Structures are given as structure tokens and as C-alpha cells.
Amino acid sequence: MLYAERLTVPLRWWVQGTMLVASFWFAVAVAVPSVLAAALVALAFGLLVAAGFLSYGKAKVSVGEGELHAGRAHISLAHVRGAEALDAERTRLVAGREADARAYLLLRPYLKRSVRVWIEDDRDPTPYWLISTRRPKALVAALEQTTSH
Template sequence: MDATSDYRERLSVPLRWWVQGTMLVASLWLAVVVAVPEPLAWSVTAVAVTLMTVLLVRFGSPVISVSGGVLRAGRARIDVAHLGAVEALDADAARRAAGVDADARAYLLLRPYRKQAVRVQIEDPADPTPYWLLSTRRPTELAAALSAASPRVSPPRPSNG
């Protein structure tokens, strides 16, 4: 695999989630500051800010990468030699693939704020997982990186949805 096929993307939460979380914490502070002493209100607010930050950072922490002949998606990893067809999915096709067309054995790394996805067929006979379905903001780039990483991976095809 050459350096041009390397790919890395973090599925971080959108800015609007941070804004909404901040507004929620501010509302909590307003509700608490009138009911309890001010130092306790600030303590409760500090705990809420910490909790919000931890939750949003952890939910947005998965990384998808193609490097060194390995596809990594969150905690899962697979050698690109075991990959088959790659399909970049638009929002409608991704919704169908995660819903009515889903296979319960598939590995899913989906985020509700990322509407597009890539479906990667798994060709390892020892692996019961038929495919990986990965949320991404750049499906064509991820599919191209996978195709460049392994001669067995067919060129990406766009979804017909």
C-alpha cells in the first residue's frame, strides 16, 4: 500500500451538539442557582459540564483508518486482504443498509449525525461477518483508499439509491 491510499477520519460529534449541550448545562445552572446556595449550584454545574464533555468526546472518538494494509473502524480491525467489494452509500442508501436491508451479523459503526456510509464486503471464510457498514463524511475517499490498499478490493461503485 502506498502513502496515497492512507485514510484517517474521526467521527467527532458536530458543533451543534456542543452548543446544545452548553445550553442544556446553562439551563440546569439557572434552575439550580435559584433553589440551592450558589457554591452548590456551581458544583452541580461543574459536574454537568464534565459529564457532557466526557459523553460527547467518547461518542465522537471512533476513528476509521486505512493504513499499513489494515482497515480500522473503532476498536475493530481487519486486514485489507480479507475485503471484497466496496460501496459508497449516499444518505438514502445508508439508511436502508442500516435498516430494512441490514444483516444482523454485520459489523456496524454508525453515527446518527453522519448520513453517508461505506459498505465493505468481508471475504474471509473464517469470519461470519458478511460486511462492515461504516458512517463517514467522505464515502468516496474511504472507498478509494480501500481499493488502493488491496488489489482484491474492486473499485468503489456508487450507491444506486
């Protein structure tokens, strides 16, 4: 494996989720005894928030064994024709005003930088993949290392 990254949600989301659950607890505690409120909120909202964050943050990006994986999608590196690291502003533009509706996107709002991977496959109309990452230069380097051979 030349590159591997999990797009986990940041700590600040967990803090905000905890505050949301605490707010629900305060609202429920007014109507029912606080022990019951704590149990209800912990089960209903706490587990729901945690499950949502864990599910949303389980997306992986990896390069290895002849393939690029981004979330549930994967493609042979034989179809990769280049990659470019994008800063926050370029990511915003490429994901927005300059976007191609045929592109594959794996974006996370808490990751501002990304990599655009150019795809060339006669059987697939996707022109590029836009992938959020914490380490865009490392991802580009891994793709360049595998596609230069």
C-alpha cells in the same frame, strides 16, 4: 496511512450540550446560591456532557499498514472484497430494512453517509461492515487502492 478520519461530534451537539448544562444550572440556581449552583452543575453535568461527547466522538476510521480500522474493530485488507459509498438514503436502508444482523456497524447519527465494505473470511460470518464517514468516496478510493494490488 492512506486514509484517516475521526468521527467527532459536530459543533451543534456541543451547543446543545451547553444549553442543557445551562438549563440544569437554572434549575439548581433556584435552590442554592448561584455560585454553588454554577460549581455543582459545571462539575457534575458539564464534565459529564463533555466526557460523553469526547468518548463518543473518538472513534477512528483508517486504512493503512494492511488493515482497515473502524472504531475498536480491525481487519486485514486481504479479507476486503470491495467497498461502496452510500448516500444518506442508501445508508438508512442498509442500516435498517435491508440490514444483515451479522454485519459490523460503526454508525453515528450525525453522519448520514457511509461506506459498505464487503468482507470475505472463512473464519468470520460477518458479510460486510457499514461505516459512517464524512468522506465516503475517499474511504472507498483508499480501500480500492490497497485491495487492487
